[in-house]
Structures are given as C-alpha cells and as structure tokens.
Amino acid sequence: MNPVNPMFHRHLVAAYTVTWVFHLVYLAYVAWKWREAKRSDRS
Amino acid sequence: MKVFRWLWAAATLAVLANGFRVAMYVVPADRDQGDLSRILYYHVPSWCGMAIFFALNLICSIVYLALRNRNKVIALKADALALTSAEMGVVYCLIGMTTGSIWGRAAWGIWWTWDARLTTTLVLWLIYVAYLLLRRFTSGAEMRTLAAVLAIFGYADVPIVYMSTRWWRTQHPSPVFFGGPNSGLDPSMLPALFWNMAGWIMWGILIVSLRYSAEIRAQRAQEKAAVAALEVA
Numbered sequence: 395m396n397p398v399n400p401m402f403h404r405h406l407v408a409a410y411t412v413t414w415v416f417h418l419v420y421l422a423y424v425a426w427k428w429r430e431a432k433r434s435d436r437s
Numbered sequence: 438m439k440v441f442r443w444l445w446a447a448a449t450l451a452v453l454a455n456g457f458r459v460a461m462y463v464v465p466a467d468r469d470q471g472d473l474s475r476i477l478y479y480h481v482p483s484w485c486g487m488a489i490f491f492a493l494n495l496i497c498s499i500v501y502l503a504l505r506n507r508n509k510v511i512a513l514k515a516d517a518l519a520l521t522s523a524e525m526g527v528v529y530c531l532i533g534m535t536t537g538s539i540w541g542r543a544a545w546g547i548w549w550t551w552d553a554r555l556t557t558t559l560v561l562w563l564i565y566v567a568y569l570l571l572r573r574f575t576s577g578a579e580m581r582t583l584a585a586v587l588a589i590f591g592y593a594d595v596p597i598v599y600m601s602t603r604w605w606r607t608q609h610p611s612p613v614f615f616g617g618p619n620s621g622l623d624p625s626m627l628p629a630l631f632w633n634m635a636g637w638i639m640w641g642i643l644i645v646s647l648r649y650s651a652e653i654r655a656q657r658a659q660e661k662a663a664v665a666a667l668e669v670a
Contacts, residue, residue, distance in 0.1 A: 400461050400472040405543040409476040409536040410457075413483070416535070417640065420528045424648045431654035435661075 442646065449639040456632035464629040476540045477622075478629045482637040483533035488595065490526035490641060491565070494519050495592040498585035505582065516581050517652040519588060520572060521645045523565055529641065530562045545608070553601040554609040561598055564591040 400406055460478035467474030497519035504512040537555070538548050549555065568591060572584050602609050622630060 400466070400475055403472040403475075405539050406472055406475050409539045410479055412535050412539065413479045413532050416528055416532050417644075420524070421644060424644055424651065427655070428647060428651040431651040431658065434658040435654045 442643070445639070445643055449636060449643055452632060452639055453636035456629065456636040459632050460629040464626045467626075470544065473540065473543050474626075475629075476536055478633045479637075480533060480536040480540065481630060482634040483529045483536065485634055486637050486641045487526050487529035487533060488599075489638065490522040490529065490645065491561075491592060491595055493522040493645075494526060494565075494588050497522065498588035501581060501585045502589075505578070513656055514653070516585070517656060518645075518649055519585065520569075521648040521652055523568055523588065524648065525641050525645050527562065527565045527569065529637075530558065530565070534558060534562065550608055552608045553605040554598065554607050557594060557598045557601050561591075561594040564594060567591075 456478070460475055464475075466472050497515040500515035501512050501519060504515065534555075541550070542548050564587075568584060568587050571587060572580060575583070601607060
C-alpha cells in the first residue's frame with residue numbers, strides 16, 4: 395500500500411515531464427519539416 | 438491514409454494515457470525504491486524504441502547501398518526512412534539517458550558515472566548525432582552513401598550497449614529482460630511496462646511516418662529543382 399500519491403514524487407515527475415517535452419519538441423520539428431516540404435512541393 | 442493516421446494517433450494517445458494510469462496508480466511501488474522505480478516504465482520503453490529504430494536505420498542503410506545503382510526509387514525511399522528512423526532513435530536514446538540520469542541522481546546520489554553501460558550509450562548517441570550532422574551539412578548521392586556506411590558501422594555499438602552489463606561489472610542495474618536469476622521485474626509490475634512500451638512504440642511509428650512523408654516530399658522538391666535548373670542551363 396502506497397500512502398503518498400506518486401504524482402508528488404519530484405524525480406518521477408521530472409522524468410515523465412522530460413520524456414514528454416523531448417517528444418513534443420521533436421513533434422514540433424517534424425511539423426515544421428512537414429510544412430516546409432509541403433510549401434516547396436507546391437512551388 | 439489520412440484517416441488511418443488519425444485513428445493510429447488516437448489509439449496511441451489512448452494507450453499512452455492508460456499506460457500512465459497503470460504505471461502511476463495500478464501497479465505497486467517497489468519494496469526498496471518506492472515510487473522512484475516507476476521511472477522504469479518510461480525509461481525501458483525508450484530503450485526499446487531506440488533499439489527498434491536504430492535497427493530500422495541499419496536495414497534501410499543496407500537496402501540503400503544494395504539498390505542505389507539498380508532501383509533508385511526504392512533506394513531513395515529507404516534512405517528517407519533511414520534518416521527518419523535515426524532521428525527517432527536519437528530522441529529515444531536521449532530520453533533514455535536523461536530519465537536514467539534522473540533515476541541515478543535519486544538512487545545513487547549522482548547524475549552520471551563513467552560506467553560501461555552509460556559510456557557505451559553516450560558513444561552510441563554521439564555516433565548517430567554525427568550521422569545526422571553528416572546528412573545535414575553535406576548533400577547529394579555521395580552523402581547518402583557515406584551516411585549509409587556510417588550507419589552500418591555505428592550500429593556495431595548497439596549490441597555492445599546491450600551486452601555491457603553482462604560483459605563488465607557495472608553500476609547499472611541488471612537487465613529487465615533475459616537477465617538471468619535475480620533480475621527482471623515482479624509479474625505484478627509487468628502490465629505498466631507493457632502498456633508504456635506499446636504506447637511509446639506506437640508513438641514512434643506515428644512520428645516516423647509523418648517525418649518520412651515530409652522527407653519524401655522534400656526529395657521530390659529537390660528533384661524538381663534539379664530538373665528546372667537543367668532546363669534553364
């Protein structure tokens with residue numbers, strides 16, 4: 395039985411946050427590349 | 438294709454959300470580490486993702502080298518997939534190292550140590566960063582050939598990383614899978630690992646498919662520009 399909510403464990407929260415941040419930053423890069431390729435393909 | 442991709446994205450987010458719920462609230466905390474052990478449910482899937490996408494990069498690089506003079510269309514598609522899978526692998530590798538470092542800070546009191554597993558992993562990450570830099574700052578068919586050769590040599594570090602905890606005495610914990618006696622996870626913790634592994638691999642496939650489409654478009658635009666330049670000349 396775990397009496398404390400794991401959401402309050404700072405190292406755990408940091409690790410999960412870092413994972414999402416890195417993935418979302420890369421997703422933003424992919425979206426930028428996608429837009430750039432679409433624009434150059436049209437022209 | 439568009440509908441399938443949206444469905445895949447929705448399924449991925451659902452699996453990841455459930456993976457988060459199971460990891461945080463369903464499976465028990467580790468007896469010794471407590472909630473800190475839950476970092477494992479994001480750490481291990483990152484390594485699995487890295488292994489899958491670097492292996493895909495290797496296969497595509499071999500296909501490119503084998504077909505570059507015989508079937509240019511397939512060779513260029515393989516090259517685009519090699520690039521996108523290397524990028525995804527680098528992201529997973531970075532996440533694996535960072536989450537491991539955060540765990541190390543809490544468990545060992547240090548962010549980093551020059552242990553065999555950590556060092557070989559850092560070398561692996563640097564090799565693939567070099568691969569991406571090579572592709573970024575050079576161009577043309579020679580760049581693709583050089584990058585494919587580098588990818589094949591670079592992949593040699595992947596089995597070394599995997600075997601490092603078996604070959605050398607390391608500070609890194611023993612493997613979760615195929616680690617022999619006194620290693621692995623308690624069966625009650627496995628659902629969290631499998632849900633997150635499925636979710637993050639699905640995420641990787643989704644992102645690689647998007648990046649691959651963009652790269653194919655970019656290749657097409659480059660070809661158009663080259664043809665236009667020839668016509669002008």
